[in-house]
Amino acid sequence: MAQASSQVLPATIGDSEFDRDTAVTLREAGVYDAELSAGWTIIHAVNGGYLLALLGRALGDALPHPDPFTVSAHYLTPSVPGPAVIRTQVVRAGRTLSTGQASLFQYDESGAEVERIRVLASYGDLDALTDDVRTTAKPPAIPPLSHCIGATDAPDGSRPPIPGSSAITDRLMLKLDPTTLGWAVGAPSGKGEMRAWFGLADGRDADPFSLLLTVDALPPTSFELGLKGWTPTVELTTHIRCRPAPGPLRVSITTRNLAGGFLEEDAEVWDTADRLVAQSRQLARAPRG
Structure with a gap:
């Protein structure tokens, strides 16, 4: 008798922990209920990118166009795992782009709503974009995936010393370029x-x-x-440039200026077809350590 295979098939878009944990439920016109999962926390708070995806889902349902093109978010107070409500508003619905805003609220001890994050975004249809690309941007120089280092790749199975909860790392395939990993062994590059x-x-x-x-x-x-220590995001603007090809992404993030207790982070995301699929810039408060 043939034995069943024990191989676990990869999750698919729409049937993944990420999809379940960013799902929103329509309560009434423009208002959505959500549950912030503890699985996407880092140090003391829910990850800002996860929150952005959650609000992105709500706006994707509220607006007539399916895909986020540009999303600007202001993080007002730290979010915590638990129930939340997202309130959306259609600002403008055009032929090729629609614009909306959304705010995510949680509840204080008295049951009053506290706004956590506010977003203004424009949506369109990525599949309707032209093939005309004129760019001087180049993919980041990263060693092959097999030569990069993940959270469990240390010989003793230890993880890089990130204070507090790092539950999000269990949900990511993250392999860092060794030349940017000095901080994990007490020798940051500067x-x-x-x-x-x-x-x-x-x-x-x-x-x-x-x-x-x-x-x-x-x-x-x-x-x-x-x-x-915690590097809380103050503002994050993300541009989605095209629909990514299947396979792992390459991400490069740089900071050129830390001053007055704040720093910027510029991110580029490249797919397996060597296309720049997303860009972002954020302002964050620098750790005090």
């Missing part, structure tokens, strides 16, 4: 650079909504500047 191969741990391929997670899922560049 350069504001972080590069990695990226995917979801269950094998789900990337799509426009998971790209909203990708731009904010690597360790912060402040680690390589010799600073450890």
Whole structure:
């Protein structure tokens, strides 16, 4: 009698932990209920890219166009695992682009709503874009995936020393370029650079909504500047440039200026077809360590 195969098939778009944990439920016109999963926390709070994907889902349902083109988010207060409500508004519905805004609220001890994040976004149809590409951008130089280092690749099975919860790392396929990993062994390079191969741990391929997670899922560049601790995002703007090809992504993040207790992070995300599929810039508060 033939034995059943024990091989686990990769998750698919729409049937993944990421999809389940970013699902929203329509309560009434423009209002959605959500549950922030503890699986996407890092240090003390829910990851900002995960939150962006969650609001992206709500706006994707509320707007007449399917795909996020540009999403600008202001993070007002730290989000925590648990129930949330997302309130959306259609600002303009055009022929090729529609624009909307959304806010995510949670509840304080008295039951009052507290706004966590506010987003303004424009949506379109990525499949309707032209094939005309004129660019000087080049994919980041990252060693082959087999030569990069993940959270469990240390000989003793230990993880890089990230204080607090790092539950999100269990849901990611994250292999860091060794030249940007000095912080993990107590020898940060002093350069504001972080590069990695990226995917979801269950094998789900990337799509426009998971790209909203990708731009904010690597360790912060402040680690390589010799600073450890929470690096809370103040504002994050993401541009989705095209629908990504299947396979792992390459992510490059750089910081050129840390001043006055704040730093910027510029991210580029490239797919297996050597296309720049997403870009972002964020302003973050620097750790005090």
